[in-house]
Amino acid sequence: MAKISVQNIAQAISDFTKGKSGSDLDIACKETLKFLNKKKLLNRSNEILDSVGKIIDKEDGVVRIKVLSAKNLDGHQKKEIEENIKQKYGAKEIVSEYMEDKELLGGMKIIIGEEILDTTYRNKLNQLATHLINK
Amino acid sequence: MTKNNIVENLRKEIENFKADTKAEKIGHVVEVFDGIAKVSGLSDIKASEMVTFSNGVEGVALNLEDDSVGVIVLGDFSKIREGDEVKATGRILEVPVSDLQIGRVLNALGQPIDGKGVVKTDKTNPVERVASGVMSRQSVDQPVQTGIKAIDALIPIGRGQRELIIGDRQTGKTAIAIDAILNQKGQNMICVYVSIGQKDSKLRKIETRLAEGGAMDYTIIVSAGSSEPAAMSYIAPYTGVAIAEHFMDAGKDVLIIYDDLSKHAVAYREISLLLRRPPGREAYPGDVFYLHSRLLERACRKNKDYGGGSITALPIIETQAGDISAYIPTNVISITDGQIFLETDLFYKGVRPAVNVGFSVSRVGGSAQIKGMKKVAGTLKLDLAQFRELEAFSQFGSDLDDATKRQLERGKRAVEMLKQPQYSPIIVEHQIITLYALVKGLLDEVPVEKIKEFEIGLIAYAENNEKTFLKEIREAKMWTDAGEAELKQAIGDFKAGFLS
Numbered sequence: 001m002a003k004i005s006v007q008n009i010a011q012a013i014s015d016f017t018k019g020k021s022g023s024d025l026d027i028a029c030k031e032t033l034k035f036l037n038k039k040k041l042l043n044r045s046n047e048i049l050d051s052v053g054k055i056i057d058k059e060d061g062v063v064r065i066k067v068l069s070a071k072n073l074d075g076h077q078k079k080e081i082e083e084n085i086k087q088k089y090g091a092k093e094i095v096s097e098y099m100e101d102k103e104l105l106g107g108m109k110i111i112i113g114e115e116i117l118d119t120t121y122r123n124k125l126n127q128l129a130t131h132l133i134n135k
Numbered sequence: 136m137t138k139n140n141i142v143e144n145l146r147k148e149i150e151n152f153k154a155d156t157k158a159e160k161i162g163h164v165v166e167v168f169d170g171i172a173k174v175s176g177l178s179d180i181k182a183s184e185m186v187t188f189s190n191g192v193e194g195v196a197l198n199l200e201d202d203s204v205g206v207i208v209l210g211d212f213s214k215i216r217e218g219d220e221v222k223a224t225g226r227i228l229e230v231p232v233s234d235l236q237i238g239r240v241l242n243a244l245g246q247p248i249d250g251k252g253v254v255k256t257d258k259t260n261p262v263e264r265v266a267s268g269v270m271s272r273q274s275v276d277q278p279v280q281t282g283i284k285a286i287d288a289l290i291p292i293g294r295g296q297r298e299l300i301i302g303d304r305q306t307g308k309t310a311i312a313i314d315a316i317l318n319q320k321g322q323n324m325i326c327v328y329v330s331i332g333q334k335d336s337k338l339r340k341i342e343t344r345l346a347e348g349g350a351m352d353y354t355i356i357v358s359a360g361s362s363e364p365a366a367m368s369y370i371a372p373y374t375g376v377a378i379a380e381h382f383m384d385a386g387k388d389v390l391i392i393y394d395d396l397s398k399h400a401v402a403y404r405e406i407s408l409l410l411r412r413p414p415g416r417e418a419y420p421g422d423v424f425y426l427h428s429r430l431l432e433r434a435c436r437k438n439k440d441y442g443g444g445s446i447t448a449l450p451i452i453e454t455q456a457g458d459i460s461a462y463i464p465t466n467v468i469s470i471t472d473g474q475i476f477l478e479t480d481l482f483y484k485g486v487r488p489a490v491n492v493g494f495s496v497s498r499v500g501g502s503a504q505i506k507g508m509k510k511v512a513g514t515l516k517l518d519l520a521q522f523r524e525l526e527a528f529s530q531f532g533s534d535l536d537d538a539t540k541r542q543l544e545r546g547k548r549a550v551e552m553l554k555q556p557q558y559s560p561i562i563v564e565h566q567i568i569t570l571y572a573l574v575k576g577l578l579d580e581v582p583v584e585k586i587k588e589f590e591i592g593l594i595a596y597a598e599n600n601e602k603t604f605l606k607e608i609r610e611a612k613m614w615t616d617a618g619e620a621e622l623k624q625a626i627g628d629f630k631a632g633f634l635s
Contacts, residue, residue, distance in 0.1 A: 005200075005201030005202050006201070006202045007201055007202050008201075047202075051202075111161070112158075114160055114161060114162065114176045114177065114178060114179075115158045115159065115160060115161065116158065116159050116160075116161045116220075116222070117156065117157075117158050117159075118156065118159070119156050123154070124154040127152075127154045127155075128149065128152055128154065131148070131152055132145070132148060132149075133253070
């Protein structure tokens with residue numbers, strides 16, 4: 001029998017619980033838990049839940065971003081970033097997380113799901129180093 | 136270059152440099168073990184796409200699974216940690232190629248490892264490329280002169296051919312390959328020597344030997360040493376052929392040696408098992424045939440419309456206790472256009488190169504042999520075949536008729552004549568002269584133990600006195616009746632002096 005992937009299970013859970021609320025959702029969750037226990041998948045529950053989260057985010061048009069910058073950004077800058085990403089990815093909602101990292105020297109690094117946009121000086125210096133070595 | 140110059144150059148480079156910023160795909164390392172990394176994310180990655188780990192080490196995505204990607208790490212994997220960022224590059228694995236690589240020692244990624252500085256390249260070739268199609272090819276009709284009599288006469292190799300060198304350990308497989316490289320001087324040939332899983336000391340010895348013989352002027356060495364991860368051994372032959380293709384595309388002839396493909400298969404088996412691909416016979420994965428067939432198929436001779444270049448491949452396979460029916464040897468035998476079979480017994484009997492002429496064949500090289508050589512080799516083959524048959528038979532009794540005795544004596548001289556020390560390739564004209572003397576029976580009176588001495592003397596004598604015959608072979612590749620008569624006379628004269 002072919003192996004069932006985490007994504008398949010996550011998709012099934014998402015479909016199963018979709019549109020349910022109250023006691024129905026409680027029952028659905030219990031059944032899901034029973035299924036995971038029976039299939040001995042509870043040790044991978046974190047992975048599965050992450051996948052379920054991603055599927056629900058995709059359906060709801062939520063885009064999660066992580067912004068790393070050398071200095072803390074002000075409210076105006078944050079808003080501008082979020083607006084830009086909303087447009088580029090056609091998202092309904094942006095859930096963002098901001099972090100400071102002095103190692104980056106300047107500029108910022110934006111992580112959007114599996115994509116990364118790196119405008120930091122650290123990255124530019126690395127690119128320059130590779131360029132000069134290869135020259 | 137003065138200090139000011141360096142600063143000025145650096146400033147110019149930095150001013151002209153533009154960092155490009157684009158969205159890149161990333162994933163994260165889930166686990167790392169034995170040179171393999173499992174990476175989550177990277178959902179749009181292509182098979183054989185290059186990835187970069189956060190510490191700069193490169194990798195290749197081999198296994199694309201539902202929720203993870205199996206990556207082989209091309210470099211030091213001890214510094215990769217769980218959770219590290221992995222960037223997809225969008226490029227299929229490629230290596231730098233350039234004419235400047237000639238004379239250099241490169242690693243499996245095409246980077247120099249000989250300490251002679253960087254190789255400036257502006258072109259890259261994909262490591263995996265589909266072999267040339269039918270319409271761009273031409274049949275093999277030009278010889279590769281290896282300078283080894285036994286091979287050039289009996290198992291000739293043509294430009295664009297794939298000829299396997301097979302034998303147990305310590306039978307002189309590498310020696311044949313090195314001799315073939317040494318003999319390419321002035322033959323308009325670029326050589327690529329791919330060393331797979333060899334000891335670094337052996338490679339160093341080979342490099343020194345090639346440099347001494349002046350062969351590094353037209354040779355590139357690609358090395359994946361035994362201390363490097365299996366992934367490097369796996370890609371090294373493809374890197375070698377990618378570099379060879381650069382020269383072939385420019386219309387040049389290339390000789391590539393894979394030393395050896397048994398170790399390559401073992402490296403691929405290791406990677407496949409670690410990637411949890413199902414094992415088959417001898418625990419090799421199911422695609423181990425394709426592994427070698429797609430590599431060797433890239434050796435070819437292109438026709439004039441496509442530049443007329445060629446790649447001649449000499450893969451080497453090491454057998455265990457002479458077992459050529461094991462999995463990898465049979466695979467590669469069936470892929471190649473013939474094999475040179477080396478035997479331990481012959482080697483210890485003093486027949487070196489230890490080529491077993493009976494088991495060795497060249498399926499296409501015959502049509503590439505020059506006319507003069509073809510003429511002498513035909514008779515030689517027959518002499519040797521009859522000798523082998525009679526040799527076993529003659530051990531039972533001493534009462535043999537004259538014809539049989541003559542045949543045996545001729546055979547002994549033929550075997551003696553085909554012996555040749557290492558690193559002493561003989562040019563084809565000289566080979567023809569000595570073999571001519573042999574097959575015409577002109578050596579029958581020379582004692583067997585003096586054959587070597589006679590041969591050396593005859594070559595020197597002919598070089599000084601027999602200009603017509605040599606000139607005819609060099610220019611028209613065949614002798615005329617007049618040339619032949621003169622040669623016969625010269626051999627007779629030399630023999631008279633030699634025996635007296």
